[in-house]
Amino acid sequence: AQKVTQAQTEISVVEKEDVTLDCVYETRDTTYYLFWYKQPPSGELVFLIRRNSFDEQNEISGRYSWNFQKSTSSFNFTITASQVVDSAVYFCALINAGGTSYGKLTFGQGTILTVHP
Amino acid sequence: DGGITQSPKYLFRKEGQNVTLSCEQNLNHDAMYWYRQDPGQGLRLIYYSQIVNDFQKGDIAEGYSVSREKKESFPLTVTSAQKNPTAFYHCASSNPTRLISNQPQHFGDGTRLSIL
Numbered sequence: 001a002q003k004v005t006q007a008q009t010e011i012s013v014v015e016k017e018d019v020t021l022d023c024v025y026e027t028r029d030t031t032y033y034l035f036w037y038k039q040p041p042s043g044e045l046v047f048l049i050r051r052n053s054f055d056e057q058n059e060i061s062g063r064y065s066w067n068f069q070k071s072t073s074s075f076n077f078t079i080t081a082s083q084v085v086d087s088a089v090y091f092c093a094l095i096n097a098g099g100t101s102y103g104k105l106t107f108g109q110g111t112i113l114t115v116h117p
Numbered sequence: 118d119g120g121i122t123q124s125p126k127y128l129f130r131k132e133g134q135n136v137t138l139s140c141e142q143n144l145n146h147d148a149m150y151w152y153r154q155d156p157g158q159g160l161r162l163i164y165y166s167q168i169v170n171d172f173q174k175g176d177i178a179e180g181y182s183v184s185r186e187k188k189e190s191f192p193l194t195v196t197s198a199q200k201n202p203t204a205f206y207h208c209a210s211s212n213p214t215r216l217i218s219n220q221p222q223h224f225g226d227g228t229r230l231s232i233l
Contacts, residue, residue, distance in 0.1 A: 046224075047222070047223070047224075105222060107159030107160045
């Protein structure tokens with residue numbers, strides 16, 4: 001069975017601060033995929049990034065960056081120079097590649113990020 | 118534009134009543150999923166379907182039923198057996214295969230179900 005833990009329930013920052021959202025996962029599979037989704041106040045989940053277990057390269061996309069460390073089973077997400085529009089709930093999720101569970105996402109409990117002007 | 122349409126956005130259920138949540142996608146995806154989200158919690162899988170006329174129970178299927186008669190449609194029925202149905206329901210779709218199970222799932226806008 002797999003598990004995703006987001007230890008930070010809520011984070012509050014002031015605009016232009018950098019913020020890091022933590023994600024720790026557990027899985028017995030050697031091949032798996034990690035995701036981050038954003039849920040704005042409107043409710044729909046928006047896909048942000050996908051990372052496979054073979055690729056530990058960090059990734060940067062504009063103000064967003066992701067740090068994948070297999071040794072610590074972590075996949076952390078950093079927003080640089082945060083903006084009010086970044087306020088949302090952020091979910092980390094995991095899919096195992098093999099067996100009968102392929103295609104099934106396991107979500108963390110989410111981190112509520114509030115960016116104040 | 119391609120996407121997933123969930124309706125209605127808000128739904129109210131009376132005691133003992135079955136209600137059906139609609140989910141339609143025009144992304145030509147094979148797989149569709151239903152998730153439930155409770156306040157302060159992550160999404161939990163209710164049912165999923167990898168192909169037409171086939172579906173599987175997820176982690177919390179009790180009190181729910183689904184059908185998959187068409188590729189683009191995956192309605193979810195919340196039955197009277199579901200004693201605590203108040204939640205936000207998400208429908209998603211993707212094209213996972215055993216080689217490409219990393220394809221991201223695309224989500225609809227969600228349906229918020231409440232008890233009257």
